[in-house]
Amino acid sequence: MLETNADKAIWTVKGIEDVERARVEALLADGLSIRDIAEETGIHRSTVHRLKKKLERDTQATPAETAQIQLQQ
Secondary structure, eight states, rough: OOOTTTTEEEEOOOOOOHHHHHHHHHHTTTTTHHHHHHHHHHHOHHHHHHHHHHHHHHHOOOOOHHHHHHHHH
């Protein structure tokens, strides 16, 4: 992707894992299993599982966020 910063054009690329992660996230949201995602994408099952765990870890609320949510209920 071509980005401009202070009138300078800079080429940037997304890492392969970022692209895979986004695709796995979308397929998980659609309800596909790890095995189905692996078959659909050609990504090894263990890689899909690792990406799923990263997504779960990254979307978990911090203890402070959890306490705030409980207070709101």
